[in-house]
Ligand SMILES: Nc1ncnc2c1ncn2[C@@H]1O[C@H](COP(=O)(O)OP(=O)(O)O)[C@@H](O)[C@H]1O
């Protein structure tokens with residue numbers, strides 16, 4: 167995927183084959199590298215091919231949905247446009263963004279996903295980049311089809327899990343959930359969201375143990 171510099175015929179290295187590759191992020195599910203030319207390589211850790219998520223991203227981009235442009239997808243590797251800007255999480259932490267605006271952004275993205283008839287299933291503040299052209303949704307590895315109410319239920323549950331998780335982000339997650347929760351129906355598909363999170367391989371034992379508590383918080387803050 168990343169072309170190795172080749173020394174053809176003993177001459178000088180050809181400049182256009184040399185890439186400075188910088189590890190941008192190492193998340194739960196993928197390593198992301200800046201490979202130059204305004205592109206990133208997202209190398210997934212599981213063997214599932216990225217072709218399907220790339221197809222969804224390409225289809226959504228054609229509909230005007232804010233996703234990174236896809237350049238290449240093969241096996242575990244997705245090469246896409248590098249989106250400039252802080253994540254919504256970073257902007258919340260630096261107080262460049264307030265929770266009301268963040269909840270509005272999440273609600274708008276969910277509404278647009280519903281119109282496009284696709285589930286993202288991992289829409290949270292660290293997966294939204296605030297680009298100069300507006301918020302862009304990244305990390306499509308969980309995308310699928312299904313009941314539209316599942317997507318906002320998952321978002322709410324993720325925030326609730328952080329909220330009960332006892333980290334530095336707990337209060338922020340709680341504040342955001344309080345504003346986000348009443349805006350969409352997040353309870354109809356909450357049992358399905360809990361079941362889905364239970365089977366998520368990236369969850370720790372503590373996170374699994376606290377899922378019920380998180381679901382209770384979602385119900386309480388949804389006001390339904
Ligand atoms: N297209 C992109 N442009 C800029 N940064 C990106 C892009 N895709 C991913 N990243 C960076 O890499 C991180 C991890 O990527 P992500 O797709 O969210 O994988 P994970 O499943 O590991 O969270 C993101 O939080 C972001 O910082």
Ligand SMILES: [Mg+2]
Nearest residue numbers: 193292293305
């Ligand atoms: Mg992510």
